[in-house]
Amino acid sequence: MSVRSIQQPDDDVAEAARGGVLLDVADLAVHFRTSRGVVRAVDGVSFTLQRGRTLGVVGESGSGKSVTSKAIMGLLPSSGRTTTGSIRYEGRELVGLDANGYRSLWGSELSMVFQDPMTSLNPVMKIGPQITESLRLNLGMDRQTAKETAIGLLEAVRIPAPEKRFNEYPGQLSGGMRQRVVIAVALACGPKLLFADEPTTALDVTVQAQILDLLADQQRDRFMAMVLVTHDLGVVAGRADEIAVMYAGRIVEKAPTRSLFTRMAMPYTEALLNSIPRLSDPSHTRLDAIGGAPPDLVSPPPGCAFAPRCRYAQDICRNERPPLVPRDDDPEHLFACFFPVDSEVALSIRNGGGTGVNLTPTEES
Amino acid sequence: MAGSGTAHLRDEALLRVENLTVEFPVPGSSARVQAVSNISFDVADGETLGLVGESGCGKSTTGKAILQLPAPTSGSVRFDGVEMTDQRGEALRALRPRLQMIFQDPISSLNPRRTVGQIVGEPLKIWKRGSAKEQAAKVDEVLRAVGVDPDAAADRRPHEFSGGQCQRISIARAVVTEPKIIICDEPVSALDVSVQAQVLNLLEEMKSRYGLTMIFIAHDLAVVKNVSDRIAVMYLGKMCEVSPPDALFAEPAHPYTRALISAIPHPDPEVPAENEWRLEGDLPSPLSPPSGCRFRTRCPQAQDVCTTAEPQLSAVGDPADGHWVACHFPLATPVAIR
Structure with a gap:
């Protein structure tokens, strides 16, 4: 049984192939109350994302690029925060939705790959259960099916000897392999929209290329939309359909x-x-x-x-x-x-x- | 890959590292892992040597072994006529102000409880350089040199500064004792591209202003090319290729160098990705490194001889060009620089 047929029933693929707007963000603002005053982390951001497409979000630290993705994912702390504007996912308004409302979306609709693979995996839990957990919870799989699916996913993200890795701990893997596991966890329930927040910043260039290729392959196979957040224009140049450059909480x-x-x-x-x-510049060229x-x-x-x-x-x-x-x-x-x-x-x-x-x-x- | 051999060493060098090996004990076993295996290189006075390679190639360990932090298992580190590995206690301590280090994470490398003025001034206090007034003047001078306003910053603590400013403060602390050599271990990899450019420019300024010699350790080839006079490429504890930067990028002779170059993401969507040299898999475990050339398990052109014989560094073309490679089948095709 192929992994893909589990995550993406054929009608879904067909529906997705018809295209159309998956995500519509309008005038999104996220403000945090702090002791120094109100931090306008995101201040009037609007964009739409079609099914199966990739949006690159580029900016420096503090430009609001990560806060934007976390706001859409419903992962921001609620204390001191005000979110205004609108986030429509498949026509459904997400602004104002609490964790309970988001629970049915996480994993199967929206998913996220974070920058640091070590802190996004549980270090004292074997790799296998970290993947099967969401399969069993979200898709109601039995233990055996979930295990087979998880091994299939590890194989899909090109982890050698997946059966063996299934029973290992994150600490036994290299950084690149851990990031593959994080991607497998994120893809497990067949999300339609994947946020990748600096997915390769902590990795070597050689591994970075492998991980970006892997994300692109999986995205194509699953007809999944992706928001690729990075500070490096080089990373998004060959990978995104569209690019939004952010500065000081706004798209510029x-x-x-x-x-x-x-x-x-x-x-x-x-x-x-x-x-x-x-x-292409000679050594010691003064940088602009x-x-x-x-x-x-x-x-x-x-x-x-x-x-x-x-x-x-x-x-x-x-x-x-x-x-x-x-x-x-x-x-x-x-x-x-x-x-x-x-x-x-x-x-x-x-x-x-x-x-x-x-x-x-x-x-x- | 890679290589041993000392044919590429020059007669005159400020720092000369020969047959350096660094081993660490493996917890829970009697085995020892070699992080750096018998490498040699030198750095001339006023030169910047770039040390590149993936995580786990031993580049940081090499940097620390030069400072005897910890001392290497075997091999020689000769700095300005002094054999560093023979120095102990006070003699070694007295050498320290002449060799300084800048670390990757600028925030955690500054003591959060001290003020910026104390952090930068501490080396002067330890070495009792001049009166308190002269010390304060020197701290002011280096802070200004790195682009931090001493009047506004000296009494503040590191958490009040951004990563880029903290890296400037680290640089000020490193140059305050007027060292001969600074070892920069991934000094810009935790910074945004815009700040990275500022810090790289600053390092170049510091180098000419204080007459520094530098070892610049990084995994980003474009960054290393920008600051270096020579580049040494490392893989799994061995030396692959040593070359002036322009030749290294125009005509990489080692397949590993070639693969590293092709992995650099290009900020131009019109430039197609190069897949021919894309590396698969991870670095092999240094606990049981491949026999012969250590790169052979990931090398697209490995032959039988690569399993049995370890290649030695030999000259590419005229030895006077300073381009050396440790490969049985070095590449000869120039690369179109993108």
Whole structure:
């Protein structure tokens, strides 16, 4: 019996193949009350995700990317938190749903892979039971079927000798193997939407490539939608259908992947990309770092939150917040900037407008 | 892979590590595991040596063995004419201010109960460098040099700072004794890309400002390429390839180096992923490493000889180019850099 037929009845696949919106997030805001004041961790985020598609969410620490996914997953602590706006999953409103309401969604509808495979597995529980637990609870499988299914899942995530690993503890596995187990746990009940929050940040590059390939394969086989959260534009470049760049709790640019990389509009996206060291540059090339630090989310600046660090910022940027608007010639490409990277103001500053900032290296490499 | 051999060592070097082996006892058994097996390398004065490889390849252990933390099981570490492995007690302690280390996790490497001023000034107090006033002036100077405002920061504690700022403070603490060598163990891997770029630029500035020699340990090849003058690639306790960075990336001679390069995610969706060199599986257990070349179990072009004979480091082309590889079948095809 194949694993897939258990998780994804054929009608589901057929239904999924018809496409359509799986997740619709509108004007989502998550605020936390703290002793210093209200932290506006997520502040007006909207996006939709089609079935089977991948959205990459990119941003620095504190940009709100993880809080957004946890808010959708219903995993945020309730004390001191206010969530407003709307999260519609298959037409069902999730904002305001408590843990009891979420219980029927976790595992079989929504699932999550976390950054650190060691802390997301129970260290004193064998690997097998960590997978069968949700199979038995959510899908009502008997012990034997659950065990067979779990071994099938371990095989699907390419763990060698799955029968043997079934009875081992997480501490007996390497980091990459543990992350495979975490993925097997997340996939066990056939979710339609998987959140992968920095799934490879704790892993070596070689293992990172293996895990990203594995996620892509599983996603294709199961026609599952995925939200891939990362701080590394390199990770999402070849993996996401669409990318949302977040800064200070807001989406500042959102576009189909190709369009984002070829015609990026938001200076923040450009700066993020330029700060990555490139193999094509000779050694000791000075990196185009983004100066300063992200704003304090208790009292964000009045205008564009990126303005204090932006090489193109003008007076209006410091006073007025730019709305997220589509490009004139591409309704799918949204950005929030008064002077996008290819505007005349930006061009003249880049071409030596005397601002004293490092010039951008050319994109062609 | 990999390799032993000392043919690649140069005559003049500030630090010369020869036949370094580090073993650890295996809990609950009498066996010992070799984390580093008979490797040799050198670092010239003012040079940055990048040490790369996957987790478990022994790169951090190598860094610590240079500092005698703990002392290696066997082999020689010669620093500025002094054999480090022969030094004991006070003599070894007196060498310490000249060799400093920067760690991966900047927050846990700073004492949370001390203020930034105390943390950075402590080495000066321990070594009684100058009067209290001179010490305070020196702390101010290094904090300014790393881009932290001493007036605002000196009386605050590490938890009030971001990861990137804590790493700046760690760097200030490392340079305050005016060391000769700094060993940076994954100094930017816990940081965001934007902050990573700031810290890498800062390390380059510190290097020229204080005339430092550096060993830069990291798993990210693009980061290592950016800061290094030479790069040594390690695998399972052995040395695979040593080369100036440009040659290493343009013409990697070791299949493992080639695989590492192809695994780097590329920030451009138009560049197709390279699957030909994709590594499968994990590092073998160092408890029972493969015979012959240790990389052979994951090497796409391993032959019989690779199981029986351990390859030695030998020159790729002219030895004067400084490109050395330990492989029976080194690659000769240049790579189109992406």
